[in-house]
Amino acid sequence: MSKTIKLVSWNVNGIRAVIRKEVFVPYVKKEQPDVLCLQETKAQQGQAEIDLPEYEEIWNSAERKGYAGTAIFTKIKPLSIVYGLPGIKNGDLEDTFGDALKEGRVLTMEFESYYVVTVYTPNAKRDLARKDYRHKKWDPAFLKYVKGLEKKKPVVMCGDFNVAHKEIDLARPKDNKKNAGFTPEEREGADKIVAAGFVDTFRHLHPDVEGAYSWWSNFAKSRERNVGWRIDYFFVSDALKKHVKEAFIRSDVMGSDHAPVGVVLTIR
Numbered sequence: 001m002s003k004t005i006k007l008v009s010w011n012v013n014g015i016r017a018v019i020r021k022e023v024f025v026p027y028v029k030k031e032q033p034d035v036l037c038l039q040e041t042k043a044q045q046g047q048a049e050i051d052l053p054e055y056e057e058i059w060n061s062a063e064r065k066g067y068a069g070t071a072i073f074t075k076i077k078p079l080s081i082v083y084g085l086p087g088i089k090n091g092d093l094e095d096t097f098g099d100a101l102k103e104g105r106v107l108t109m110e111f112e113s114y115y116v117v118t119v120y121t122p123n124a125k126r127d128l129a130r131k132d133y134r135h136k137k138w139d140p141a142f143l144k145y146v147k148g149l150e151k152k153k154p155v156v157m158c159g160d161f162n163v164a165h166k167e168i169d170l171a172r173p174k175d176n177k178k179n180a181g182f183t184p185e186e187r188e189g190a191d192k193i194v195a196a197g198f199v200d201t202f203r204h205l206h207p208d209v210e211g212a213y214s215w216w217s218n219f220a221k222s223r224e225r226n227v228g229w230r231i232d233y234f235f236v237s238d239a240l241k242k243h244v245k246e247a248f249i250r251s252d253v254m255g256s257d258h259a260p261v262g263v264v265l266t267i268r
Contacts, residue, residue, distance in 0.1 A: 002266045004245070005076075008033035009118060009158035009232060011215075011258035014042040015050075015071075023255030025051055031250070033262065034075050035109070037118035039160045041069040060084065060104040069104040070118050070159070082108040085145050093141060095133045097125075106142070108149070113267055114240065115149045119159040124180040131185055139189035147196055154237035156265070157198070160215075160258065161233050165190040165200065168210055169230040181231060198235040201247040201263045214249050215258045223257075234263045243267060 045059040055073040124131040167173035213228025246264035
C-alpha cells in the first residue's frame with residue numbers, strides 16, 4: 001500500500017532571523033511537510049527556540065559559528081543519519097576559503113525505501129574565485145556520494161545547488177553567462193546530475209513554466225519584480241520519477257531571500 005509523503009527544502013539564510021520575523025513556525029504548521037530540509041541555518045542546535053514538537057530535529061552545523069549549516073526536521077523516524085560526505089579524506093575538499101567538510105553542508109537520512117539528502121552547495125563567489133574548486137572538487141565528490149547511496153535504495157536530494165541549470169531558470173540569462181551561478185562549469189555540474197539519472201522534479205512536471213524562481217537578489221526590488229533564479233531543487237532517482245505527484249515553489253513565503261520548494265511523492 002502506498003502513502004503520500006510531502007518534502008520541503010528551504011534555504012532560510014539564518015534560521016534565527018526567520019524565527020524573529022515570526023515566519024518559520026507558522027509556515028511549517030501551515031505547510032505540514034513530513035520532512036523539512038533546511039540550508040544555511042547559521043546556527044547550532046539549541047540557539048533557536050523552535051516550537052515544533054511533532055518533528056525530530058537533526059542538525060549538521062558548521063564548526064564556524066553563524067555560517068552555512070544544514071538541518072532536517074522529520075515526522076518520520078529515520079533508520080540512520082549520515083553527516084557530511086563520508087569516505088573523503090580531510091583536506092580533500094579544502095581550499096583557501098575553508099574546508100567544506102567542516103561547514104555542515106550535507107546531511108542524509110535513511111528511510112525504509114529511500115534516502116533523503118540535503119545539500120548547501122558552495123558558492124562560486126562573485127569573482128568566480130571558487131568556480132574551479134566547485135567544478136573539479138565539490139560537484140564530482142557530491143555526485144559520487146549520492147550515486148553510491150543509490151546502489152542501496154533510491155535517493156531524494158534537495159537543497160540550494162547554487163546554479164540555475166537552464167536559461168528558463170533565471171530571469172536574465174544573457175546578462176549572467178559569465179556570472180556565478182550560471183557559468184558553463186556550474187551548469188555542467190547540473191548536467192551531470194541529470195546525466196547520472198536524477199530527475200529535476202519541478203521541470204519534470206512543469207517543463208515550460210517561466211518565471212518560476214526560488215532566489216532573488218536583495219538589490220533593486222528584485223523579488224517584487226520577480227527578477228530571480230531557480231537555484232533550489234529536488235532531484236530524485238529515476239526509479240522515483242513515476243511517484244512524483246507534485247513539485248512546487250512557495251514564492252509567496254517571505255523571511256529569506258530564498259523561497260521554500262517541495263515535492264509530493266507516493267511511496268510504497
